Amino acid sequence: METLPKEQLLNSLEHLVDGHLQQAIQHFQNMTARDLLQPAPDGGWSIAQCLDHLNSYGHYYLPKIQQGIAKNVHLTPKDTFKSSWLGAYFIKMMDPETGKKKYKAFKGHIPAPNLDAYAVVAEFIQQQENLLIFLKEARSADLNAIRIPISIARFITLKLGDVFQFIIAHDERHIRQAMRNMAEKTSARF
Template sequence: METIQKEPLLTTLEQRVEEHLQRAIGLFRNLPERELLQPSPTGGWSIAQCLDHLNSYGHYYLPKIQEGIEHNALRPSKDTFKSSWLGAYFIKMMDPETGKKKYKAFKGHIPALELDAYTVVAEFIQQQERLLEYLKQARSVDLNTVRIPISIARFITLKAGDVFQFVIAHNERHIRQALRNVVDITERIPH
């Protein structure tokens, strides 16, 4: 794993979260509820289910990230970050550009069939705003020393820099899935 500069990494991650936020505000929030709840014609999740799945990860990771930042706020910070081998593996696995394999959702992260679509979208927007705030706060902590337990095996911890990258790559993966449903919906609408 190579050592990278923290500032450009956090800036890139902030830009990706901003894109996710703008998709949710500009597109998902404005879709009719029936379209948000329409299952994918290929048998996959609806747009609301994709976002609900991401919200379930936000319920776990956002408080852990906040706690990690708060507990390390007074410690010296480094200007660089180096992924662990395990963190790099998880990021590569989840990033839609490098991880093409499909995975089954873990228990506790499987979205419900019946959802209040607008509540799900609103919560996703709130979570992305919180994530942006934590990325800004992360500039003052050492992304190498803040350790966060992963949701599927809490005895395994990853560096905060790896967790940020993993969560945002996972968000990207499922936002792309949700966007495919938008394309499918527009193709089904009679002209």
């Protein structure tokens, strides 16, 4: 677990979130509800289900992040961040480059098949915009000291820097899944 300059970490995370936001606006926002709700050819989740799954994590984590930052404004921020061993483990597990294993979604995070596709996309865009705001606010926060309880076991807490990395890696994983689904739909038409 290496120590990273906080500014470098937050810049790279903002870049990823901005990419997720742009993909949602350019691709998913302009698709038909039918295409957004069509299951993947391999029987996997539809694009809307991928985004709804991410929204369910946002429902939990975004308010916790906002509270954590607001509650700890008095802390003197450190210029560096070092992941905890548990945080590093979760991030590596979720990162699409290092975590190749498929995981079953936890109860409460399994998307329904019949969704309001446009509402799901709009909510995802809003959550990504909020995440960008929180990343900017985190520049004046201590990413090491603010602790956030994880959704699957609230008695376990992770450092704010680990939570940001985990959420964004999880988003990247499912955005790639949605993009593969979109590409397969496009190639199936031709």
